[in-house]
Amino acid sequence: MLKHILKRLGLLIPTLFGVVTLVFFMIALAPGDPARVMLGERANAAQIEQIRQELGLDKPLIQQYGLYLSRVVRLDLGESITSGQKIKDEISERFPATIELAIWAMLFASIVGIILGVTSARKRNSWVDYTTMGGALVGVSMPVFWLGLVLIMIFSVWLDLLPTGGRMNVRYYFEPITNFYIIDGMILWITEGTPKYLVSAFQHLILPTIALGTIPLAIIARTTRSSMLEVLQQDYIKTARSAGIRERRVVYRYALRNALLPVVTVIGLQFGLLLSGAILTETVFSWPGIGKWIYVAIGARDYPAVQGGIIFISTFFVLINLVVDILYSVINPRIRMQ
Amino acid sequence: MKDTTKNTNKVLLSMEHLNFSFNIQRGVVKAVRDLSLTIREGETLTLVGESGCGKSVTAHAINQLNPMPPGEVVSGSINFKGRDLLTLPMHEIEALRGTQISMIFQEPMTALNPVFTIGSQIADVFMTHQKISKQEGLKRAVHLLDLVKIPSPETRVHSYPHQLSGGMRQRAMIAMALASPEPGLMIADEPTTALDVTIQAQILDLLNDLKSKVNMSILLITHDMGVVAEMADRVAVMYAGRKVEEADVFSIFEEPRHPYTLGLLNSLPSNQKYKGARRLEAIDGTVPDLLTIGEGCPFCNRCTFALPICSKEFPGETVITEEHSVWCHNHKAVEEIIAK
Amino acid sequence: MSEHTQLELLEIQEPGPWRETWYNLKKNRGAMTGLGIIIFFILLALFAPLVAPQDPLDQLIEARKIPPMTDGYILGTDDLGRDMLSRLIYGARISMVIGIVSVGISLFFGLIIGVVSAYYGGILDKIVMRVIDIMLAFPYILLTIVIVSILGPSLTNAMIAIGISQVPKYARLVRASVLAEKENDYVIAERALGASNLELMFRTILPNCLSATIVQTTLGVGEAILSSAGLSFLGLGAQPPTPEWGLMIASSKEFITNAWWIVTLPGIAILLAVLGFNLFGDGLRDILDPKMRS
Numbered sequence: 001m002l003k004h005i006l007k008r009l010g011l012l013i014p015t016l017f018g019v020v021t022l023v024f025f026m027i028a029l030a031p032g033d034p035a036r037v038m039l040g041e042r043a044n045a046a047q048i049e050q051i052r053q054e055l056g057l058d059k060p061l062i063q064q065y066g067l068y069l070s071r072v073v074r075l076d077l078g079e080s081i082t083s084g085q086k087i088k089d090e091i092s093e094r095f096p097a098t099i100e101l102a103i104w105a106m107l108f109a110s111i112v113g114i115i116l117g118v119t120s121a122r123k124r125n126s127w128v129d130y131t132t133m134g135g136a137l138v139g140v141s142m143p144v145f146w147l148g149l150v151l152i153m154i155f156s157v158w159l160d161l162l163p164t165g166g167r168m169n170v171r172y173y174f175e176p177i178t179n180f181y182i183i184d185g186m187i188l189w190i191t192e193g194t195p196k197y198l199v200s201a202f203q204h205l206i207l208p209t210i211a212l213g214t215i216p217l218a219i220i221a222r223t224t225r226s227s228m229l230e231v232l233q234q235d236y237i238k239t240a241r242s243a244g245i246r247e248r249r250v251v252y253r254y255a256l257r258n259a260l261l262p263v264v265t266v267i268g269l270q271f272g273l274l275l276s277g278a279i280l281t282e283t284v285f286s287w288p289g290i291g292k293w294i295y296v297a298i299g300a301r302d303y304p305a306v307q308g309g310i311i312f313i314s315t316f317f318v319l320i321n322l323v324v325d326i327l328y329s330v331i332n333p334r335i336r337m338q
Numbered sequence: 339m340k341d342t343t344k345n346t347n348k349v350l351l352s353m354e355h356l357n358f359s360f361n362i363q364r365g366v367v368k369a370v371r372d373l374s375l376t377i378r379e380g381e382t383l384t385l386v387g388e389s390g391c392g393k394s395v396t397a398h399a400i401n402q403l404n405p406m407p408p409g410e411v412v413s414g415s416i417n418f419k420g421r422d423l424l425t426l427p428m429h430e431i432e433a434l435r436g437t438q439i440s441m442i443f444q445e446p447m448t449a450l451n452p453v454f455t456i457g458s459q460i461a462d463v464f465m466t467h468q469k470i471s472k473q474e475g476l477k478r479a480v481h482l483l484d485l486v487k488i489p490s491p492e493t494r495v496h497s498y499p500h501q502l503s504g505g506m507r508q509r510a511m512i513a514m515a516l517a518s519p520e521p522g523l524m525i526a527d528e529p530t531t532a533l534d535v536t537i538q539a540q541i542l543d544l545l546n547d548l549k550s551k552v553n554m555s556i557l558l559i560t561h562d563m564g565v566v567a568e569m570a571d572r573v574a575v576m577y578a579g580r581k582v583e584e585a586d587v588f589s590i591f592e593e594p595r596h597p598y599t600l601g602l603l604n605s606l607p608s609n610q611k612y613k614g615a616r617r618l619e620a621i622d623g624t625v626p627d628l629l630t631i632g633e634g635c636p637f638c639n640r641c642t643f644a645l646p647i648c649s650k651e652f653p654g655e656t657v658i659t660e661e662h663s664v665w666c667h668n669h670k671a672v673e674e675i676i677a678k
Numbered sequence: 679m680s681e682h683t684q685l686e687l688l689e690i691q692e693p694g695p696w697r698e699t700w701y702n703l704k705k706n707r708g709a710m711t712g713l714g715i716i717i718f719f720i721l722l723a724l725f726a727p728l729v730a731p732q733d734p735l736d737q738l739i740e741a742r743k744i745p746p747m748t749d750g751y752i753l754g755t756d757d758l759g760r761d762m763l764s765r766l767i768y769g770a771r772i773s774m775v776i777g778i779v780s781v782g783i784s785l786f787f788g789l790i791i792g793v794v795s796a797y798y799g800g801i802l803d804k805i806v807m808r809v810i811d812i813m814l815a816f817p818y819i820l821l822t823i824v825i826v827s828i829l830g831p832s833l834t835n836a837m838i839a840i841g842i843s844q845v846p847k848y849a850r851l852v853r854a855s856v857l858a859e860k861e862n863d864y865v866i867a868e869r870a871l872g873a874s875n876l877e878l879m880f881r882t883i884l885p886n887c888l889s890a891t892i893v894q895t896t897l898g899v900g901e902a903i904l905s906s907a908g909l910s911f912l913g914l915g916a917q918p919p920t921p922e923w924g925l926m927i928a929s930s931k932e933f934i935t936n937a938w939w940i941v942t943l944p945g946i947a948i949l950l951a952v953l954g955f956n957l958f959g960d961g962l963r964d965i966l967d968p969k970m971r972s
Binding site (some may be wrong): 014015018019022023027029030069137138140143144145146147149150152153155166194244272273275277278279283285294295298299306313314317318321 | 687812823935952953
């Protein structure tokens with residue numbers, strides 16, 4: 001077990017190194033001069049040259065790469081060209097918004113997806129099964145941003161039930177504490193005695209959660225169903241039944257525990273993909289997260305920011321995969337006991 | 339071979355004219371046809387035949403583990419302690435499973451749940467049928483593991499299936515089947531097929547040993563005449579969904595009357611009796627397709643004794659002795675061969 | 679157990695792989711629905727000029743935001759008075775091309791890399807796998823976005839970006855099936871008969887590894903259509919006034935308050951097209967994937 005984790009950790013470093021390298025060279029080879037972007041079109045050659053020197057852009061590419069690498073190792077992602085702020089700070093300011101949304105979307109997707117998947121498998125070829133699987137197929141075929149817009153149209157414009165975007169009612173004076181607004185809302189409920197922040201944060205989360213969670217939900221439901229169908233055919237399920245274990249328990253304890261093994265992997269993978277899918281959802285819902293920030297940076301050709309943002313998300317993605325892998329071995333005794 | 343005292347004990351289970359089919363896309367597979375069996379208390383009945391002959395379907399019809407649909411009981415009844423199992427509601431079947439009818443399977447590698455310890459799996463059976471705590475269940479599990487002769491049961495109870503050898507797993511399976519408070523019928527579906535020969539003998543000994551200790555009946559399913567010789571009181575030979583011969587174990591080995599039984603015995607390497615007459619041989623041909631099977635004797639296309647009538651109708655029962663019946667148009671011919 | 683072998687025996691009576699696939703496909707209602715949808719969109723794409731009632735770019739200021747089924751506009755008009763139906767029909771053209779071209783790119787490089795890497799093995803394979811692992815460490819959408827933002831936003835670049843970012847997936851898939859296949863006796867026999875490496879790789883081994891790839895390709899077209907819509911939505915794909923479905927959604931954002939059809943209809947078009955490929959791909963997988971067969 002420990003050996004397995006160490007081995008995975010060992011693989012992590014070359015992967016991250018590769019990610020940084022790939023991002024660096026892709027951006028470095030991109031057309032457009034960051035110095036010119038910073039100074040605007042009317043800057044003269046001397047000014048540009050000066051900035052190029054400051055940014056180290058006059059040095060050979062390999063040397064630039066070495067410099068960049070040594071900074072990244074020290075967790076320094078440089079400064080944004082457009083805002084002049086440290087990229088590290090900009091990311092840490094926005095990341096909680098992204099992660100909060102991703103966690104809620106994933107919780108929604110996992111819980112509903114597993115329940116639907118198990119029900120479909122138990123009632124195979126019934127109308128419940130057909131409807132769920134048909135719905136799931138529609139779910140994976142939908143563009144997320146479109147779903148977001150349609151949800152806004154129905155629930156915000158037509159029914160006027162939920163806000164169209166943002167994280168909190170703009171009229172509330174609100175100073176984030178943890179930057180996770182649900183948690184902040186609970187804290188403020190205690191300290192200020194009003195649940196309005198919590199309610200508002202919750203209302204703002206509903207539509208983005210559904211929009212972002214729909215695809216993972218569909219995938220989780222499909223995976224759970226097929227994994228469950230496979231497990232229900234296993235001999236040990238027959239054994240449990242032959243021993244008189246009640247059907248409910250056979251399904252929810254004996255079968256589900258085994259069927260969830262592949263589902264855990266899918267959930268982890270989807271969680272990683274969610275972070276990148278956030279770039280679309282955050283744009284639709286004006287969600288001030290890292291996805292929207294990268295989107296803006298791309299538009300402004302703020303290459304250091306794009307570079308930093310992508311390295312950050314990819315690293316996070318890789319780390320999540322690692323955590324999922326470890327989690328998988330924890331719930332699978334065959335691997336755990338090694 | 340065990341001695342067969344004429345068993346006059348009470349009848350535990352009687353299956354009457356069971357017809358069981360699977361409705362699949364291409365048609366109806368008649369897996370079991372007109373099958374009647376009787377199991378008395380304390381008796382071991384073995385059901386013998388090649389794979390695909392309907393043995394497992396028969397066994398699973400008793401505790402209703404056949405997938406339904408596509409499986410379907412066309413007709414027949416299965417009386418167990420005075421009740422027809424086929425008409426009982428599911429919750430009563432569930433209550434019988436693991437208490438009065440338990441089962442062990444062929445593949446110890448796959449028949450235990452890989453994500454739970456064997457102790458917790460056994461304890462769970464206890465807890466399903468009795469109001470006891472998990473600790474108590476585990477304590478009883480240790481006791482059972484000891485009973486099935488697993489060394490150091492106190493530690494083994496916390497093992498996962500993959501940490502045990504095949505033989506140990508099969509013992510654990512048997513322990514699980516014994517977690518029944520009121521032993522009745524144990525169905526053993528090819529319990530030794532997946533095991534090494536030496537382990538096989540140990541498991542069979544264990545089953546025989548337990549049978550006398552806990553007073554249970556065994557329905558043993560096998561394709562191995564060696565296992566039959568080791569275990570059986572009575573034997574029912576099945577071929578392509580039909581019972582073709584039934585007798586006490588002595589008669590089956592000494593005076594088989596059905597050509598198929600004869601074939602099975604001829605394929606047994608250690609059988610000295612027939613070795614002189616014929617070489618060790620396989621039965622030619624293959625089992626007929628159960629989808630398109632007709633009304634004649636299913637064995638006729640492979641039978642060296644076949645008569646013209648064999649392909650047209652299935653023979654009725656011929657009673658040879660009180661304990662011995664055969665379903666064959668030409669059983670006289672087999673008798674003559676044996677007599678030589 | 680034993681009965682299952684019986685049932686399985688009944689299933690295996692092969693009349694040749696393609697005929698068998700088609701035979702099974704015809705019985706799969708989902709797959710046939712999917713195929714129907716795909717053919718419908720391909721026909722729309724091919725005959726767009728004949729089917730579309732109007733020029734998709736024709737603006738008519740006095741006919742702005744006309745609701746569906748009004749004044750002869752079956753699906754209404756958009757904010758610039760362009761006929762929605764015609765734009766959607768021409769959109770099918772763009773989406774089909776995007777789907778097929780970008781999957782073509784992934785498939786082409788994926789096949790070559792996968793086959794060569796698995797066939798030769800050794801250090802080459804190790805390096806290729808490492809690079810693929812790193813590329814897969816990127817979330818796929820991000821990779822696409824990075825590539826487009828480097829190449830510059832345009833429909834062609836979006837196709838290239840989608841194609842490239844999916845290469846690792848195909849390469850890994852092909853590599854796995856080639857690895858499983860290359861030690862088979864028939865390959866060794868061909869080699870003994872003096873077949874060249876190239877022949878062995880692409881004539882002998884590859885055709886036997888295609889089933890998983892075919893499934894992935896079908897599903898991939900749907901994915902590519904979705905991705906390109908997403909890129910266009912972000913302004914990184916098609917540029918106005920191209921009638922690309924994703925772009926149509928993007929430029930209609932502000933009309934969700936008063937003209938639902940401008941937002942809704944292009945999304946439904948995407949949904950239907952992608953659904954077609956997913957249905958067909960799923961059906962194919964059920965049939966071609968031996969694991970799913972039982």
